[in-house]
Amino acid sequence: MKLYDLERSGNCYKIRLLLSCLGVAYERVAVNIDKGEQKTEAFLRISPRGQVPVLDDNGKIVWDSTAILVYLARRFGGETWLPGEPLAMAHVMQWLAFEQNEGRYGTSRARAMLLKMQSEFARTGQWDEIARYTRVALQTLEGRLKNHAWLAGDRATIADIACYPYTALLDQDTAALAEGFSVADYPAIRAWFGRIEALPGYIALPRRPAPA
Amino acid sequence: MKLYDLERSGNCYKIRLLLSCLGVAYERVAVNIDKGEQKTEAFLRISPRGQVPVLDDNGKIVWDSTAILVYLARRFGGETWLPGEPLAMAHVMQWLAFEQNEGRYGTSRARAMLLKMQSEFARTGQWDEIARYTRVALQTLEGRLKNHAWLAGDRATIADIACYPYTALLDQDTAALAEGFSVADYPAIRAWFGRIEALPGYIALPRRPAPA
Numbered sequence: 001m002k003l004y005d006l007e008r009s010g011n012c013y014k015i016r017l018l019l020s021c022l023g024v025a026y027e028r029v030a031v032n033i034d035k036g037e038q039k040t041e042a043f044l045r046i047s048p049r050g051q052v053p054v055l056d057d058n059g060k061i062v063w064d065s066t067a068i069l070v071y072l073a074r075r076f077g078g079e080t081w082l083p084g085e086p087l088a089m090a091h092v093m094q095w096l097a098f099e100q101n102e103g104r105y106g107t108s109r110a111r112a113m114l115l116k117m118q119s120e121f122a123r124t125g126q127w128d129e130i131a132r133y134t135r136v137a138l139q140t141l142e143g144r145l146k147n148h149a150w151l152a153g154d155r156a157t158i159a160d161i162a163c164y165p166y167t168a169l170l171d172q173d174t175a176a177l178a179e180g181f182s183v184a185d186y187p188a189i190r191a192w193f194g195r196i197e198a199l200p201g202y203i204a205l206p207r208r209p210a211p212a
Numbered sequence: 213m214k215l216y217d218l219e220r221s222g223n224c225y226k227i228r229l230l231l232s233c234l235g236v237a238y239e240r241v242a243v244n245i246d247k248g249e250q251k252t253e254a255f256l257r258i259s260p261r262g263q264v265p266v267l268d269d270n271g272k273i274v275w276d277s278t279a280i281l282v283y284l285a286r287r288f289g290g291e292t293w294l295p296g297e298p299l300a301m302a303h304v305m306q307w308l309a310f311e312q313n314e315g316r317y318g319t320s321r322a323r324a325m326l327l328k329m330q331s332e333f334a335r336t337g338q339w340d341e342i343a344r345y346t347r348v349a350l351q352t353l354e355g356r357l358k359n360h361a362w363l364a365g366d367r368a369t370i371a372d373i374a375c376y377p378y379t380a381l382l383d384q385d386t387a388a389l390a391e392g393f394s395v396a397d398y399p400a401i402r403a404w405f406g407r408i409e410a411l412p413g414y415i416a417l418p419r420r421p422a423p424a
Binding site: 048049060062063064065066067068070071074075084086087089090091093094096097098100101102104105126136140143144 | 260261272274275276277278279280282283286287296298299301302303305306308309310312313314316317338348352355356
């Protein structure tokens with residue numbers, strides 16, 4: 001199994017984290033996005049949007065980090081990481097969707113803009129909107145986690161694997177740069193970080209990139 | 213079964229379309245977002261982000277249109293609308309993720325801005341970025357549909373149900389307002405529209421809203 005990967009990407013980290021928790025061996029293929037390798041014709045054949053991560057499981061190709069989490073959870077995780085029962089599955093999906101909306105267009109962009117990263121996220125966007133999404137993201141997570149240990153059901157699922165990285169990266173990298181983005185203000189999120197970091201197979205977040 | 217619903221919302225339409233294709237009876241509960249009903253304390257208990265649609269299946273609550281599609285497909289659709297086999301499921305998920313990214317932040321915003329709708333989408337955002345996402349969205353759909361009848365696998369799934377509405381609404385409502393956003397330029401997408409509109413249970417798109 002091959003993962004087309006970018007070390008500093010939170011979306012790639014999601015996959016590495018789940019693979020590590022599942023104990024599945026794989027080969028990392030680094031894609032150099034600074035050289036535009038994700039936009040070559042060969043790469044676009046396996047990733048039509050020209051993005052990492054992409055998984056190649058012996059010729060079975062899956063693009064998109066959320067789709068890869070679903071694939072790995074169902075292929076290697078039994079009923080643990082993505083249960084098959086309709087309501088339980090839908091409750092995981094709620095948070096995968098949340099991560100793709102408030103997470104991607106709030107939390108991860110807020111961090112990228114604050115770090116002035118040379119990324120798609122940092123190039124465009126309006127700060128007020130991004131900050132508003134980020135506050136909704138943090139408040140919504142806090143609201144759930146105040147009364148529950150995990151986002152969906154009563155154990156860790158790919159909902160937690162998906163929502164953790166950019167929330168934790170925001171805190172790790174930018175808490176000091178903007179008011180209200182530190183989990184110091186969100187005790188339930190902070191405690192959830194601790195539970196995730198205690199999962200067997202947990203691996204550390206990508207390190208903070210140097211400002212561009 | 214109750215659907216908390218907004219007639220003009222493409223995301224609510226996705227749910228109504230799938231329910232109709234599945235032949236499942238339900239009650240529509242109109243939520244008046246112009247009066248802020250989606251932000252009341254009672255509504256936030258079932259929809260933590262304060263958004264429609266929400267499904268209440270005899271007390272089983274699911275928020276988020278993608279999560280509701282997954283729930284309904286697995287509860288009522290057998291293996292048809294969302295197959296359980298890991299790779300087939302992941303291939304559906306790819307397009308659900310695509311719709312939440314390029315679809316939501318490109319296609320549906322482009323339409324909202326062109327129509328000057330008083331919506332969350334229209335209030336903010338930068339046209340160049342939105343137009344770029346929209347072009348990626350249309351080109352990616354066209355690329356898949358040039359060689360395949362459906363987005364995932366070889367039959368209609370919730371991937372098609374999710375990606376159809378805002379793509380078709382863009383064409384229906386705004387093709388005349390901006391260059392390059394008409395499916396006249398995308399013959400494979402146009403043909404796919406025809407296949408979706410021929411599905412048993414198909415219901416018409418919401419009508420174009422009056423400009424604000």
